[in-house]
Amino acid sequence: MVNTQLHTRDSILQILSVICDPEIPVVSIQEMGILRDVIVHDNVCEIIITPTYTGCPAMGIIEADIQSTLHHAGIDEVKVTTVYTPAWTTDWMTESTKEKLQKFGIAAPVHSHCMDWSKPEQHAVICPLCHAEDTQIISHFGSTACKALYKCNVCKEPFDYFKCH
Amino acid sequence: MTKQQALYKYLLRLGDNPLILGHRLSEWCSRGPILEEDLALTNIALDNIGRAQAFLKYAAEVEGLGKTADDLAYKRDERSFYNNLIAELPIGDFAYTIARQLLIAVFEQLQFTDLSKSSNETIAGIAAKSLKEVRYHVAHARDWCYRLGKGTEESHNRLQRAFNELWMYTGELFEMYDEDVILVFDGVAGDLNTLKIQYYDAVQKILNDSNIQIPVVDYMQTGSRKGIHTEYLGHILAEMQYLQRAYPDATW
Ligand SMILES: [Zn+2]
Numbered sequence: 001m002v003n004t005q006l007h008t009r010d011s012i013l014q015i016l017s018v019i020c021d022p023e024i025p026v027v028s029i030q031e032m033g034i035l036r037d038v039i040v041h042d043n044v045c046e047i048i049i050t051p052t053y054t055g056c057p058a059m060g061i062i063e064a065d066i067q068s069t070l071h072h073a074g075i076d077e078v079k080v081t082t083v084y085t086p087a088w089t090t091d092w093m094t095e096s097t098k099e100k101l102q103k104f105g106i107a108a109p110v111h112s113h114c115m116d117w118s119k120p121e122q123h124a125v126i127c128p129l130c131h132a133e134d135t136q137i138i139s140h141f142g143s144t145a146c147k148a149l150y151k152c153n154v155c156k157e158p159f160d161y162f163k164c165h
Numbered sequence: 166m167t168k169q170q171a172l173y174k175y176l177l178r179l180g181d182n183p184l185i186l187g188h189r190l191s192e193w194c195s196r197g198p199i200l201e202e203d204l205a206l207t208n209i210a211l212d213n214i215g216r217a218q219a220f221l222k223y224a225a226e227v228e229g230l231g232k233t234a235d236d237l238a239y240k241r242d243e244r245s246f247y248n249n250l251i252a253e254l255p256i257g258d259f260a261y262t263i264a265r266q267l268l269i270a271v272f273e274q275l276q277f278t279d280l281s282k283s284s285n286e287t288i289a290g291i292a293a294k295s296l297k298e299v300r301y302h303v304a305h306a307r308d309w310c311y312r313l314g315k316g317t318e319e320s321h322n323r324l325q326r327a328f329n330e331l332w333m334y335t336g337e338l339f340e341m342y343d344e345d346v347i348l349v350f351d352g353v354a355g356d357l358n359t360l361k362i363q364y365y366d367a368v369q370k371i372l373n374d375s376n377i378q379i380p381v382v383d384y385m386q387t388g389s390r391k392g393i394h395t396e397y398l399g400h401i402l403a404e405m406q407y408l409q410r411a412y413p414d415a416t417w
Contacts, residue, residue: 087293149201
């Protein structure tokens with residue numbers, strides 16, 4: 001049973017706000033736009049999530065984290081539902097989320113409207129380490145599906161760029 | 166063929182292509198020519214497996230026999246797989262893998278653009294999601310075509326040979342079968358004939374820009390819409406399905 005007196009959509013969102021993206025531990029799944037909604041039914045609490053990429057291997061961990069976090073808060077009947085619509089986009093990230101990524105060493109994505117999809121590398125990516133604009137792409141596919149690999153021509157360091165999606 | 170049977174088979178087609186191609190691409194894990202390509206090809210493999218899961222999960226729901234996506238992936242026989250033949254061919258050399266990626270990704274970009282407008286909301290949702298990923302697959306394969314095609318004599322010749330060998334497998338991408346006729350009528354599936362001109366235009370432009378000749382073939386391979394495959398699919402399934410066949414319903 002979900003005690004609807006004790007637990008509302010907002011209070012559950014609050015509980016879930018501690019769960020971080022397993023691959024980027026400085027941002028929460030809410031800030032990433034993975035956590036879409038909470039629906040409090042009479043007998044079950046339904047958590048709606050969406051994958052960043054269809055094959056994102058972190059989804060299993062995220063689901064387990066949601067289950068255990070809510071169990072610790074005394075909510076046992078939890079159902080996690082994965083949806084594909086609306087398709088996840090990096091445009092959902094707020095400016096403060098992008099700042100957290102930058103500080104963590106990951107260059108933040110540009111807005112999808114700024115992209116020329118036939119030439120995904122044709123826009124300026126700023127080095128998150130020394131803030132130089134003179135950077136170059138090494139590969140569209142980095143350490144995870146959501147990131148590309150860049151290098152800075154000024155400080156010479158390689159860095160991850162969160163791909164616009 | 167009922168509408169339900171048509172939808173089920175169509176979803177198997179949409180799921181089997183990325184399942185088999187994803188399996189093939191994963192063979193590059195630890196064998197990429199450079200580390201970045203090892204990562205790229207296996208990332209693309211992951212996108213494919215994710216999409217296969219999404220379509221096969223929905224196929225299992227439509228079938229209505231209580232199966233899961235895993236049941237459909239691991240417990241179906243060769244003759245009930247409907248992936249296009251081009252997806253199951255061995256990985257060959259790097260040029261061959263890149264040529265295949267280009268021929269498939271350009272098709273998928275057109276197909277998912279079309280299917281994101283499907284009257285079936287689940288198909289439209291998965292298509293819209295996949296389209297975002299496929300855009301990067303196209304850019305990846307295209308950029309490698311430029312490099313290999315305009316690289317050394319060796320890289321050029323290998324890429325040309327790969328396209329020469331693969332070209333006869335492109336006709337099948339556009340074959341319309343019983344399920345297409347039923348589903349196109351309801352706006353669930355797209356009419357593949359309408360994509361053909363755009364497809365060959367797009368591929369030819371990239372080949373021209375890579376100094377690669379457009380291959381000329383006498384005939385196109387066919388069979389997958391009926392579940393008839395090359396000798397290679399059985400070998401993939403033997404490896405992919407081994408564990409679930411030997412130890413049914415094993416979990417860990
Ligand atoms: Zn720098």
